[in-house]
Amino acid sequence: MTSQHPFEREHQRLIERLHEMPMQPPPLGIGAQVMARINDRRSQRFRRLARLTLAPISIRFRPALVGCFGILLIAVFVLGRYSVRQEGADPLQLLDAEAAYLVGRELLAAEKQAAALTLLQLAANLAPENPDFALWEGIAHWHNKQPEQEQSSYLRGLSSTPDSLPLLINLGHHHLSNGSYLDALDAYRKALTIDPLEPTAWYNSGLIYRLLDRKEEEIDAWKNFLYRQRFGIRALRAVERLNSAGDYSYRPYWIGPRRVIIHTEALLAEDSALTNLRHEAAMLTALLTENQELTLTIATFYAGNTDRARQRALLLKQLIAEAPGSPLENRIAVSWFDSPETIMLPSTESRTRAEGVLLFGFSDHQQNQEVSI
Template sequence: MDVERNTGENRELIDSLKRLDLEDVPDGLTQDIMDRIDSGSGRGIMAWLREFFVKSRPVAFSFRPVYVCAVLILVCASFLAGRVSVEPQREVALAPTPQTSRVLSPTPHQTSPLAIPEDVEGSYQAYLMGRALLESEKNVQAMRMFRKASILEPDNPEYAYWEGVGYWRLGYPEKERLSYLRGLESDPRSVPLLINLAHNYLSQQEYEKALEAYSAVLTVSPDEPAALYNIGLIARQLGRIDDETAAWKAYLDVIRVGKFAYRAVERLNAYGDYSYRLYQVGVRKVILAANVLAGEVFTEADVRRELAPLATILDSDRRIQLDVVVFKANDSVYAYNRAQDLKKILVDMAASGGAERIKLSWFDEPEVVERENMQPVELNESLLIFSSVIEDKQEV
């Protein structure tokens, strides 16, 4: 097996990797890519979807014991070269990958990306060399290595995956797709392969196929944020409002922080659905399931889970005071009891207690939410949370 290659061969490979010009991810690139996605600007959704998924597609990773040796060799090579390269990380279908425009085709002194190099022996060594070359943005050379690894082991899904990544970096979406599909023949439940296949379909505006691939991801990994969020984006593009709102709720069931979560809440609220709401508590933004906190069909365990962020804030800053307002149309008794229950649970959860810092109000009328250029929304059962800072008292 590849992982059992002798020390001499691995030492020769490490020596080769040490001679590579490994580069760090450029400063500010991560934030630049983040700001391009789903910015909410006046540009059409088609434009930014196409720009993002073609130029800023993530590199997803799978980890298998058989490839641990590969990762270790790469890390060692980077360290010995005097710098450590940063692995891309996936977050909502984006990642801080280097820009892809530096090498799109071979120069006169480079071999075609489809040629099989003769200077590296074995699929495993070719795979390792391809990974190192890809990190240093030597895309054409990396592609040659991935192709050799895949030709020598066509049934290896890991090699097929990275071959697809190589094709993506070079701007060959059709060949990229075929690589992922070949890998999935060997490993149909590979989340990285399915995710990147879905991104590929989405970048080519094949929405139904993208939905199918993202749905396949969720059968394997139900809480995969990229799949949940992008399903919402596709439904939004296709005008399927019910599917879109369901997707935002599914995403918010998993992710409650970050600008993508905030946008999911905004879009959900724009449709008049306030089951999730964004509250400003001190200097923090907190997303809570308002229907869980104000409703009567949820368990105490559900309520405690929603109140956990508030308890943490009360403990971290004892100057914070909360004003909790419960609305229940035509039922002031329920509104009063619900407010009292929320306070009791919150005080019990907060290590600092904080009963004196939680003020309550309750109303037997619906909350009316005013919306700009839209009809107001009446919520028969709802919750508002305000915060203020208690000024420190100075002794005279």
């Protein structure tokens, strides 16, 4: 440890605890990935230079933003003309609800929160029945750290349009941020009656059930979320939480360079549920087709039943390869076991399952590994 200053001697025990504070090990392969990307960038630099100097130049723009900017310019121009004609008149009174709303949205995007709130409030006052205006007025209140007014805006919008999904979702977020979990759940539940697969509502419901220690409902929420959304950080978090709750119906697998979430339950489903199985197989087919260097290994586990394990492994291979003799067939290896599958948990404990399936994919230029849950 470095030499101590007088004030540090008073906190000796705390300093020792800080010194021994455990560090989380980073995921494996960060160094390899960094170096791969660095090498990739170096080789791309010359190509980029050639492209910059030889290729025609195109300018990209977002029509909606350009449109909004145009409206803003026109509004400023019109306001300027009116203000010259009508000295002393309040310029805000010259805007109609739609113009105030559009300008307010633009100001919000430009992070001028206070000015945006004034215009969005004006729009909401001029057209109180419009749910979009109420929604964005609420969002502007949130930006201005006015939670009570934020809630009022959403509730006012919902009184005229009770089935507005964005209003219900944002009301749920408001309650969640304030720690009013049951109110948040209520808002998300209403949102789910309008769109039963709305992923944000399911995800946040999962978080709340987790905090309330309502495990069955938590598991149900993660499964519903994963049914709709399999990619992105939230999906990975959801599947980790689902697995940590003891449910392995969805699991993450390293397939080549990607961590892919697969509906494991569907891979093991009886023949009557082949539609779901085909859907999962199609996803794996797409990964193999996309990356020609990828090879996939499938291992099935059926405790005490070799035949079943073998049949399932071959069926999965057949569905993923799409047709006998297809070029994909050579890139899929199968193995089967008549023993239960052992799943390693991060805590070094393990779980066994009578039926299970493992997938892992390798590509030539990528360092891969199977991930234990």
